[in-house]
Amino acid sequence: VIGRDVIEKYLDSLAKPRGSLGRLERIAARLAEIQGTLAPITKPRRVVLFAADHGVVEAGVTAWPSSVTELMIATILAGRAASSVLANVSNTELRLVDVGTRGQELDADLHLYRRAIVRVGTANLALEPAMTVADFDKAWRVGKEEACAAIGQGCRLLAAGDMGIGNTTPSACIAMLLADLPCELAVGPGAGADAAVMARKRLVVSGSVARALPMLTHEPTAAIASVAGLEIVATAGFYAAAAQAGITIVLDGFISAAAALITERLVPGSTRRMIAGHVSSESGHAAILAKLGLEPVLDWRMRLGEGTGALIAMPLLDAAAALLADMATLEDLGVGRCD
Amino acid sequence: VIGRDVIEKYLDSLAKPRGSLGRLERIAARLAEIQGTLAPITKPRRVVLFAADHGVVEAGVTAWPSSVTELMIATILAGRAASSVLANVSNTELRLVDVGTRGQELDADLHLYRRAIVRVGTANLALEPAMTVADFDKAWRVGKEEACAAIGQGCRLLAAGDMGIGNTTPSACIAMLLADLPCELAVGPGAGADAAVMARKRLVVSGSVARALPMLTHEPTAAIASVAGLEIVATAGFYAAAAQAGITIVLDGFISAAAALITERLVPGSTRRMIAGHVSSESGHAAILAKLGLEPVLDWRMRLGEGTGALIAMPLLDAAAALLADMATLEDLGVGRCD
Numbered sequence: 001v002i003g004r005d006v007i008e009k010y011l012d013s014l015a016k017p018r019g020s021l022g023r024l025e026r027i028a029a030r031l032a033e034i035q036g037t038l039a040p041i042t043k044p045r046r047v048v049l050f051a052a053d054h055g056v057v058e059a060g061v062t063a064w065p066s067s068v069t070e071l072m073i074a075t076i077l078a079g080r081a082a083s084s085v086l087a088n089v090s091n092t093e094l095r096l097v098d099v100g101t102r103g104q105e106l107d108a109d110l111h112l113y114r115r116a117i118v119r120v121g122t123a124n125l126a127l128e129p130a131m132t133v134a135d136f137d138k139a140w141r142v143g144k145e146e147a148c149a150a151i152g153q154g155c156r157l158l159a160a161g162d163m164g165i166g167n168t169t170p171s172a173c174i175a176m177l178l179a180d181l182p183c184e185l186a187v188g189p190g191a192g193a194d195a196a197v198m199a200r201k202r203l204v205v206s207g208s209v210a211r212a213l214p215m216l217t218h219e220p221t222a223a224i225a226s227v228a229g230l231e232i233v234a235t236a237g238f239y240a241a242a243a244q245a246g247i248t249i250v251l252d253g254f255i256s257a258a259a260a261l262i263t264e265r266l267v268p269g270s271t272r273r274m275i276a277g278h279v280s281s282e283s284g285h286a287a288i289l290a291k292l293g294l295e296p297v298l299d300w301r302m303r304l305g306e307g308t309g310a311l312i313a314m315p316l317l318d319a320a321a322a323l324l325a326d327m328a329t330l331e332d333l334g335v336g337r338c339d
Numbered sequence: 340v341i342g343r344d345v346i347e348k349y350l351d352s353l354a355k356p357r358g359s360l361g362r363l364e365r366i367a368a369r370l371a372e373i374q375g376t377l378a379p380i381t382k383p384r385r386v387v388l389f390a391a392d393h394g395v396v397e398a399g400v401t402a403w404p405s406s407v408t409e410l411m412i413a414t415i416l417a418g419r420a421a422s423s424v425l426a427n428v429s430n431t432e433l434r435l436v437d438v439g440t441r442g443q444e445l446d447a448d449l450h451l452y453r454r455a456i457v458r459v460g461t462a463n464l465a466l467e468p469a470m471t472v473a474d475f476d477k478a479w480r481v482g483k484e485e486a487c488a489a490i491g492q493g494c495r496l497l498a499a500g501d502m503g504i505g506n507t508t509p510s511a512c513i514a515m516l517l518a519d520l521p522c523e524l525a526v527g528p529g530a531g532a533d534a535a536v537m538a539r540k541r542l543v544v545s546g547s548v549a550r551a552l553p554m555l556t557h558e559p560t561a562a563i564a565s566v567a568g569l570e571i572v573a574t575a576g577f578y579a580a581a582a583q584a585g586i587t588i589v590l591d592g593f594i595s596a597a598a599a600l601i602t603e604r605l606v607p608g609s610t611r612r613m614i615a616g617h618v619s620s621e622s623g624h625a626a627i628l629a630k631l632g633l634e635p636v637l638d639w640r641m642r643l644g645e646g647t648g649a650l651i652a653m654p655l656l657d658a659a660a661a662l663l664a665d666m667a668t669l670e671d672l673g674v675g676r677c678d
Contacts, residue, residue, distance in 0.1 A: 017530040022640035063677040080667035103412025191563035192678025301361035315654030329580040
């Protein structure tokens with residue numbers, strides 16, 4: 001294991017003016033720090049998309065119907081969603097795991113698709129707990145299994161993504177519950193919401209968090225389960241297992257950041273293995289990343305989810321790792337530093 | 340040829356919330372607009388690094404000696420410079436063309452390296468014109484030959500980079516001369532400059548521009564030649580030929596932007612084929628891009644040159660092009676837009 005001082009010294013020894021690769025050097029340093037080596041690795045890698053439906057959609061918190069979840073899963077598996085395209089272009093394996101949608105089982109390759117239904121959608125968290133602690137444990141376990149399988153198959157870097165109409169609502173609840181975000185910051189428009197939808201969403205989120213909060217200290221899992229989503233919990237379990245195995249994790253957007261908050265709460269220190277792929281235009285995302293102490297690779301006002309914010313960062317991580325591996329030092333050139 | 344309205348409509352028809360890929364959609368739109376098609380192409384591609392030395396180094400405008408130019412060329416050709424590493428990781432062909440260094444001819448593959456010395460370094464622009472109009476024409480022609488050769492060999496996207504200790508000084512002159520930048524904004528620290536070096540650099544730049552300015556209207560080439568660098572002029576010729584052939588051009592940093600100003604001045608409209616790979620931390624760069632009407636792909640405070648700011652953008656352009664080529668539309672899914 002190497003310290004930050006060794007990493008900075010090495011970056012400053014390379015054949016370039018000091019600091020002249022800007023943020024690319026910061027990313028290289030982060031990879032080196034996570035992996036404890038001056039030769040970090042970013043491949044092979046996989047993005048696992050966890051999908052589920054949300055009972056809270058019936059409370060009118062989103063512009064899109066739940067049926068879109070199923071249609072988008074089929075599109076992802078057909079290689080024609082944004083995430084499939086970005087996975088392909090960045091040489092990242094993609095896999096979709098259904099932990100609780102209302103859709104039918106699909107006919108797809110088993111290395112691409114797994115159906116592991118914890119329950120068929122969450123309950124409407126506006127009215128009752130979204131899931132039980134037993135559901136939470138099951139979803140967490142599916143996520144953990146996925147991380148362990150990927151690592152066993154050689155992956156050295158992992159990311160997760162989400163598919164589930166309505167999932168910015170439970171994510172906003174988690175942001176309020178675990179990162180103390182005010183409701184106005186935690187609740188954003190998600191995949192699209194007009195003023196009336198936004199007003200309902202704020203009421204639902206603040207009401208549910210008020211019910212969950214008293215449980216947080218003594219029954220944190222129950223408190224989180226009451227406002228979460230199945231794909232969010234599976235992602236949290238996935239991150240926890242990857243972090244425990246020492247694997248580098250690339251976060252996606254707002255839903256992914258909410259999952260990371262759960263991971264860090266239940267397995268403190270997991271954030272040390274994480275890189276934030278991007279910061280989205282969903283208002284609460286930047287605030288969660290600040291809470292986690294993570295600086296995003298890109299700030300491009302993306303807000304699609306589906307792992308796209310992690311996938312777009314992958315070639316930039318490759319570039320950062322390659323600099324550390326392959327660049328000459330000034331000493332190799334026989335030149336002293338002049339700046 | 341298709342218009343902006345068609346491009347925007349197509350982006351809004353894809354299976355994602357409207358605008359949810361943020362800047363990635365803007366880049367896709369720019370590629371489509373430049374190439375006049377909804378299926379833009381980003382490969383095969385090449386970055387040509389033009390190298391030269393600068394007489395003005397003897398005026399004490401930089402922290403590094405001219406001998407570093409030659410050492411860095413050898414490092415680039417050995418595949419161990421930042422640009423070689425980023426070219427390799429982004430599947431971009433790299434080639435170095437020496438248009439006027441003081442270094443020896445190197446032994447390297449002819450597809451990697453060309454020696455086409457216009458003159459051995461420029462004259463010291465603090466005291467006399469950096470080059471004659473005949474030198475300017477020769478350097479321009481080398482750049483043009485390189486663009487034509489690359490296009491003939493199948494390249495669909497071209498970038499240029501620079502190697503030449505001292506070249507932010509002529510670039511600052513060009514920024515003042517052609518983009519009306521004030522001296523304080525045009526002159527930055529380059530590869531490293533303390534307060535004393537910066538003060539000398541400002542004096543040299545403002546003095547040289549004052550001499551060049553009266554010629555600008557009637558003898559623009561002579562005015563530009565008097566404050567330019569050989570690699571900058573070769574880059575300008577390279578851009579002009581690429582633009583005339585309708586090829587997509589990716590700009591690098593401050594030196595590249597200065598070259599683009601020359602191209603646009605002598606071949607108006609060339610900027611329509613250009614994408615800015617990044618905006619550097621060199622103070623004048625953002626101002627030149629604003630003048631050219633170009634929005635950078637990345638704002639990462641890089642300032643290395645050598646084509647690195649163009650190369651780091653390449654995989655992001657690939658991602659943008661892939662979205663247009665491969666994503667499903669909402670109509671394919673049988674869903675109406677809800678946002």
